Amino acid sequence: MKNDVISPEFDENGRPLRRIRSFVRRQGRLTKGQQHALDNIWPVMGVEFNDAPLDFAALFGREAPVTLEIGFGMGASLVAMAKEKPQQNFLGIEVHSPGVGACLASAEEEGVQNLRVMCHDAVEVLHTMIPDNSLSMVQLFFPDPWHKARHNKRRIVQPPFAELVKSKLKLGGVFHMATDWEQYAEHMLEVMSSLEGYRNRSESNDYVPRPESRP
Template identity: 65%
Template sequence: MTDQENQASEKTQPVGEARYMRKIRSFVKREGRMTNRQQTAIDTLWATMGVDYQEKELDFTELFGRDAPVVLEIGFGMGKSLVEMAKNAPEKNFFGIEVHGPGVGACLADAGEAGLTNLRVINHDAVEVLEFMIPDESLATFQLYFPDPWHKARHHKRRIVQPEFIENMRPKLAIGGVIHMATDWENYAEHMLEVLKAASDFKNSCDSDYAPRPEWRPLTKFENRGNNLGHGVWDLLFERIS
C-alpha cells in the first residue's frame, strides 16, 4: 500500500506484483519480528480462522459454516480495516490474503478480540491462491486497497493491476460482483481506470470515472494523514456484467 508503501518497512518488499498466474511470485516473504500478541493469536486462532495453502479449491460454505456473500481482499496489511469491515457487515464472509506473517498475526489478534466469526485469512502469495483455491463465480466483492504504486515509470510493469491480472481475476467474481480498488496515487488511479475500462466484461458502477469513498471502506491512518496534507484518494468500483 502507499498505505502499503508506508507500511513496507514493517511489511514486505514486493519484487513483482505484476506477476500473473504462475509467472513470478507477487511478493517475496521477508518476515518482520512477530510480537508476542501476534504469535499468540496465530497459535490460538489459526485452527478456526486460518487457512492453509493447498492446490485445491475452497468450499466457502463449508469454510465459514454458512452460505453468505464472500468478500476477498488482497494485501490487508496489518488487518485493521479488514477487521472493521467484517465487524460492520456480519451478514458477509470476509477472506483476506496477506504474505506478511506479523500482519496476519495482528489481524487475527484484532479479530479474536472483536469476537468475529465471519473472517478467514491465508498467509500466502495471492496469485497462487486465486489460481488454485478460489472457485469461479464464488466472490461477491474483490478488494485491492492502496497497492504499491511503483511510481517510477520504469517500474510500472510491476504494478499488480494489469490486463492479465484482471482477466485472471474476472472468473472468480459472480456476475454482478464488484471490483473495488483504491489508491492515493493519481497516476496509478488513471492506470487502474484505463485497465478496467478496457475489460469488456466490466462496467463502471458510477456515473463518473471515480467513486466517492464508500461507507464500508474504513479510513486508514495513512489515508487520514494524507487527507490532512491535501492528498487525493481515488476509489474505483466496477461490476462484472458477463
Template identity: 65%
Template sequence: MSDVTTAEFNEEGKYLRKVRSFVLREGRLTKGQAQALESHWPAMGLDYSPEALNLTDVFGRDADTVLEIGFGMGASLVEMSADAPELNFIGIEVHKPGVGACLADAGEAGVTNLRVYHHDAMEVLENSIADGALARVQLFFPDPWHKKRHHKRRIVQPAFAELIRRKLKIGGVFHMATDWENYSEHMLEVMNQAQGYKNLSADGTVVPRPEHRPLTKFEARGHRLGHGVWDIMFERIA
C-alpha cells in the first residue's frame, strides 16, 4: 500500500505521468486507523493494478458504480454508501490516515458496497477503470490552488474532463463541489468547453446540493458563517 504517485500537469493543464513517493501525504496513523487497515483492507481495499477492474467480480454483483476522487477522511463516502446500498462505491485517496479512518467508519457501519484505493487517482482512472464503466464520478472540495499562478495545478483541466468523460457511461454524471467561488467559475469554464457533456443546471451554472451528497460538518459551519458551496453536475451525452 505504499507505492503511490502524484499527479503533475504541464502549462496547458495536460496530465503528465510522473511517479514519486507521496511522503507528504502519508501522515501518522492512529492506532484505530492502523487496526482498521489491517482488519478491513482484505475485504475493502483495492491494490493498484494497470489492468482494468472487473467490477462484477470486485463487488460480486452488477450495479451502477460511483467513484469518488480524494475522499479525505471518508465520512461522507461511508454515509453515501450506507444510504445507497443498491450502488457500488469506489473511493480513491492518497492520505493514508484518511484511508484508515474511512475503513474504520465503513467497518463500523457494516457497509459491503464500498472499495477503496490508496493510490494516485489519475493512474487508477487511466488504467484500472474501464471506459464507460461508471455511473457517477465525484470530486468534492479538491485543492483550490487559489493563487492565480497555481491555477494550472487544479485538477479540473480539459484533459481531465475528457478522461472523466471516457470513464462515464452515456448518461453518467460528473459531480463537482467546491467552497471557492473562483474555482467553481474555473470548473464551469472548463466543463462548458468540454465535448460530450451537458450541464444539468437549469440556468447553465450550478445546481442545488443534491440529496446524495451529505452536508459535512465543515460545510454546515460554513453555511452558518455565510460561506458558499457550489455544486456542478455535467452529464455525459456522447
C-alpha cells in the first residue's frame, strides 16, 4: 500500500496549492493484526489511487449495485453491511492506515468477498476515480464535526462536495449521512436543502431515524 493519501497539487507556476481538507492525518501505531492485513489482504482487496476511472465490473468481477462509504473508521459496520448484503458491492475509503488494516482483517475473518478499500483522500477519489452515474449509495457516517466556528469551513459536507456526490450517484441513488453532533446535523440539513436534484426522504423534510439496515 502506497503511503500517499494526498496527491500533490500545483498551480501553473509549479507552486504547491493548499486545499482545505476535512481531515487531519494521524498516523497511529499498527497492531500486528493490522500490519498482517495490510501486507497480505491489501493486495487482494486494496485499491491504489490512480489517475483513471475505476471499472467496477472488473474490480469486483461482476455487475452489481455499488455502495461507497467515506471515512469508515475501523470498518466494523462496513464489513457487517457487506456480509449482510452479498448481492451488492462495497467500496470503502479511509485515510488512516490502522483503520484500513482493521477493516481488511475483519473482512478476512468474516469471509467477505464483495468489499474493496482505499487509503486516500475521498474527494480526490470522487473527482478522479469514480465514474459519473455509477453509485447506488454514498454513505458518510460521523464525519469530523469541526465544532469550532473557525474550523467549520473544514466540514466535508459543503455544497460543492454534495454536488460532486450527486454527479456520481445513479438516478434514484441515495446519499446517506449520519452525525451525533446536533450543530453538524443542522449544517447538513441546511446544505442539502439548498441544492437542487436531491429529495429529502424524511416525511417532515428534516431528519430520518437510523435505518434497521445500518449495523
